[in-house]
Amino acid sequence: MTESNMATEMQRIVLARHIIGVPTPADFQLETLPIPALDDGQLLIANRFISCDPGTRSRLSPGASYAPPLKAGAMVDGFAVGEVLDSRHPRFAAGDLVMGTGWATHMVSGGRGYLSKIPDLGVPLSLWNGILGVPGMTAWFGLKRVANMQPGERVLVTSAAGPVGATAGQLAKLWGAAKVVGIAGGTEKCRWLVDECGFDDALDYKAADFDARFAEASADGWDVLFDNVGNASVDRALPVMRMKGRIVISGQVADYNLTPQDAPGIHHTREFIGKRLRMEGLVVFDDLPQFPAAQAELAALILAGSVKYREEIFDGLASLPAAFCGLFTGQSFGRRLIRL
Amino acid sequence: MTESNMATEMQRIVLARHIIGVPTPADFQLETLPIPALDDGQLLIANRFISCDPGTRSRLSPGASYAPPLKAGAMVDGFAVGEVLDSRHPRFAAGDLVMGTGWATHMVSGGRGYLSKIPDLGVPLSLWNGILGVPGMTAWFGLKRVANMQPGERVLVTSAAGPVGATAGQLAKLWGAAKVVGIAGGTEKCRWLVDECGFDDALDYKAADFDARFAEASADGWDVLFDNVGNASVDRALPVMRMKGRIVISGQVADYNLTPQDAPGIHHTREFIGKRLRMEGLVVFDDLPQFPAAQAELAALILAGSVKYREEIFDGLASLPAAFCGLFTGQSFGRRLIRL
Numbered sequence: 001m002t003e004s005n006m007a008t009e010m011q012r013i014v015l016a017r018h019i020i021g022v023p024t025p026a027d028f029q030l031e032t033l034p035i036p037a038l039d040d041g042q043l044l045i046a047n048r049f050i051s052c053d054p055g056t057r058s059r060l061s062p063g064a065s066y067a068p069p070l071k072a073g074a075m076v077d078g079f080a081v082g083e084v085l086d087s088r089h090p091r092f093a094a095g096d097l098v099m100g101t102g103w104a105t106h107m108v109s110g111g112r113g114y115l116s117k118i119p120d121l122g123v124p125l126s127l128w129n130g131i132l133g134v135p136g137m138t139a140w141f142g143l144k145r146v147a148n149m150q151p152g153e154r155v156l157v158t159s160a161a162g163p164v165g166a167t168a169g170q171l172a173k174l175w176g177a178a179k180v181v182g183i184a185g186g187t188e189k190c191r192w193l194v195d196e197c198g199f200d201d202a203l204d205y206k207a208a209d210f211d212a213r214f215a216e217a218s219a220d221g222w223d224v225l226f227d228n229v230g231n232a233s234v235d236r237a238l239p240v241m242r243m244k245g246r247i248v249i250s251g252q253v254a255d256y257n258l259t260p261q262d263a264p265g266i267h268h269t270r271e272f273i274g275k276r277l278r279m280e281g282l283v284v285f286d287d288l289p290q291f292p293a294a295q296a297e298l299a300a301l302i303l304a305g306s307v308k309y310r311e312e313i314f315d316g317l318a319s320l321p322a323a324f325c326g327l328f329t330g331q332s333f334g335r336r337l338i339r340l
Numbered sequence: 341m342t343e344s345n346m347a348t349e350m351q352r353i354v355l356a357r358h359i360i361g362v363p364t365p366a367d368f369q370l371e372t373l374p375i376p377a378l379d380d381g382q383l384l385i386a387n388r389f390i391s392c393d394p395g396t397r398s399r400l401s402p403g404a405s406y407a408p409p410l411k412a413g414a415m416v417d418g419f420a421v422g423e424v425l426d427s428r429h430p431r432f433a434a435g436d437l438v439m440g441t442g443w444a445t446h447m448v449s450g451g452r453g454y455l456s457k458i459p460d461l462g463v464p465l466s467l468w469n470g471i472l473g474v475p476g477m478t479a480w481f482g483l484k485r486v487a488n489m490q491p492g493e494r495v496l497v498t499s500a501a502g503p504v505g506a507t508a509g510q511l512a513k514l515w516g517a518a519k520v521v522g523i524a525g526g527t528e529k530c531r532w533l534v535d536e537c538g539f540d541d542a543l544d545y546k547a548a549d550f551d552a553r554f555a556e557a558s559a560d561g562w563d564v565l566f567d568n569v570g571n572a573s574v575d576r577a578l579p580v581m582r583m584k585g586r587i588v589i590s591g592q593v594a595d596y597n598l599t600p601q602d603a604p605g606i607h608h609t610r611e612f613i614g615k616r617l618r619m620e621g622l623v624v625f626d627d628l629p630q631f632p633a634a635q636a637e638l639a640a641l642i643l644a645g646s647v648k649y650r651e652e653i654f655d656g657l658a659s660l661p662a663a664f665c666g667l668f669t670g671q672s673f674g675r676r677l678i679r680l
């Protein structure tokens with residue numbers, strides 16, 4: 001770090017107003033402010049890649065969300081990877097690469113919580129805010145810990161071309177699933193899942209014959225539903241779950257913009273009794289201590305070409321609100337990142 | 341057994357027609373037929389107490405049920421306790437008391453499945469088709485295995501004055517729950533739960549102030565919901581579940597008469613993610629090998645006066661259809677049994 005690259009100002013994105021329904025860029029506001037001086041125990045991070053996560057939406061409603069709602073005027077605290085510019089924290093030094101948070105060019109951190117140093121595993125930095133970050137770890141621990149998937153099982157993945165779903169499906173295959181089928185929107189995504197990611201099949205929910213193809217693919221049922229979509233998606237699968245099936249509630253992209261009252265409900269719950277089904281939600285931070293081992297294993301699989309991923313890169317913090325809002329139109333295809 | 345009490349005819353109740361909506365006695369038919377002769381390996385049972393179980397309803401619909409639907413014209417195979425009249429089976433002898441099935445005065449059995457000898461634990465026979473039978477074991481293993489309830493936890497029980505709910509709530513207290521609250525219909529049931537069964541509180545869902553009382557009782561949330569009612573009941577509790585809460589889907593008395601499409605849905609599923617909730621259904625026959633130990637422990641608690649129960653006794657097989665249909669009006673209070 002030299003004086004010349006030492007910026008004095010930073011930018012960040014705040015929630016302009018609580019959002020009801022589908023988010024629009026006008027719900028956010030870009031602010032410029034001075035970079036504060038560091039206190040003892042703090043470090044300054046320049047973010048390099050900020051991610052657009054559907055789950056962030058759940059904190060932008062006026063209070064009907066599962067996580068504490070963000071206050072209007074507060075910075076949106078999505079995920080990021082960056083470089084330490086300056087540190088008065090004993091565990092971090094200038095030049096360290098870190099996983100952190102913040103829809104901002106710069107972050108001052110106390111070094112706690114999610115913040116962690118990125119080891120050099122020979123993969124591009126952006127992957128640490130993608131397949132090696134929250135979505136990849138959600139796939140890993142959702143499948144391993146929550147679903148406790150066993151070799152020979154049949155696995156259905158929804159929003160399968162997204163970074164969580166695509167990783168979950170590929171891990172299921174690598175871990176010995178007898179059959180892995182994804183549901184995604186459009187032929188391009190479905191082709192990628194089968195041709196590149198090795199899914200046994202992919203069903204296009206936008207296709208006219210989807211219901212028939214879903215019934216056909218489900219003829220032998222599912223031991224695991226890894227769901228990233230929401231109630232209607234879970235409800236569709238319940239009647240075709242197998243005995244002792246597990247449903248992982250990983251995300252609810254179709255429901256985040258709705259109030260619980262307006263969201264479709266799960267109706268086929270009697271299946272839970274006869275089939276002894278188990279449905280469980282996860283927040284992957286519970287598995288934080290196990291991240292490094294999983295990341296090392298997953299990075300090796302990526303470098304060996306055994307696990308594929310896709311990214312959609314946008315440039316500049318100002319592009320973030322529109323990129324985030326685009327998550328809910330079904331158009332995104334891969335991990336959506338903002339490069340700074 | 342003497343020749344004089346050796347009947348030659350038996351009666352049974354068959355499903356006259358598949359049921360849509362609320363069952364009525366006209367949906368059933370009483371038949372008289374000769375008692376068949378025993379083959380090798382068979383035994384003849386005279387049923388003494390037949391039970392009315394809400395869960396039986398789920399098999400009487402035209403196919404939209406979680407268990408294989410009963411065929412029209414087939415005997416309804418509810419639970420029963422009886423006495424062996426004659427046996428050509430090596431493990432059973434005349435005079436043995438057994439837990440079995442069948443809406444019938446007599447049953448010929450091959451000795452497999454649920455059928456088991458009743459040990460002499462010094463409790464009335466009827467209890468083996470109640471608190472020591474399927475409902476009691478559902479409470480026991482639902483709370484112990486499925487919910488994995490821990491001392492100090494807060495437990496909410498619905499349909500709490502029923503044989504499953506009342507037992508679950510009392511076991512929760514005995515096993516160290518910090519707080520056990522039941523939901524039931526009417527002041528008489530609620531008073532019994534608090535005064536006799538030791539529930540910390542009981543909420544009358546028919547009372548005008550129920551919503552306020554529910555909110556007040558739920559101020560600190562619930563670690564375990566032991567639900568016997570159905571989707572609306574689960575949905576009401578989801579927002580007040582605590583972190584890592586467990587929802588036991590034990591029964592769905594409010595939904596059995598509805599198609600999944602017509603049943604209310606579970607909408608507050610986003611709570612599953614943020615709170616890492618787990619919802620699981622059970623069929624207690626999975627725990628059959630563990631029944632004897634649980635029954636011995638529970639019988640001792642009953643004899644010591646530590647666990648209370650209620651029964652509603654009806655006389656004669658002909659009273660069974662109306663008694664069963666009455667389960668869905670909210671009027672039953674205790675284990676509903678037919679004495680033969």
